[in-house]
Amino acid sequence: MKKLCMLPVLCGLLLLPCLALGELFSVTPTPVPTPTPVLTATPKPTATPKATNTPKPSPTAAPTAQEQVRTEDGAFPELNERGFLDEGEFIYKDVNAGIWRYCSSTLKV
Numbered sequence: 001m002k003k004l005c006m007l008p009v010l011c012g013l014l015l016l017p018c019l020a021l022g023e024l025f026s027v028t029p030t031p032v033p034t035p036t037p038v039l040t041a042t043p044k045p046t047a048t049p050k051a052t053n054t055p056k057p058s059p060t061a062a063p064t065a066q067e068q069v070r071t072e073d074g075a076f077p078e079l080n081e082r083g084f085l086d087e088g089e090f091i092y093k094d095v096n097a098g099i100w101r102y103c104s105s106t107l108k109v
Contacts, residue, residue, distance in 0.1 A: 074092040074094060074099055074101055076090060076101065076103055076108075077090055077103075079103070079108075083108060084103065084104065084105050084106065084107075084108055085103050085104055085105050086105065087105060088104070088105075089102065089103065089104040089105075090102065090103040090104075
């Protein structure tokens with residue numbers, strides 16, 4: 001037990017020469033003068049742009065009968081030759097089975 005108590009003291013004695021050498025050979029950095037700022041001409045302000053009228057929002061179209069159709073088994077309704085709906089959108093979800101389906105005139109998931 002006595003040997004373990006002496007361990008920190010011995011480590012400190014071993015590090016003492018390293019600390020002394022660091023102080024002897026330390027190099028202080030040479031200061032570098034800061035350059036004097038150069039004054040430049042302030043640019044003239046530009047004209048303030050004129051405000052434009054904000055367009056009024058258009059109302060959203062009411063859902064069509066095709067959008068409201070839901071199939072029981074989640075099959076997509078009749079699609080066009082490109083594989084999309086001609087108009088409206090189709091949404092099917094079955095959380096318990098983990099099935100989500102969506103189709104519109106530009107996207108099919």
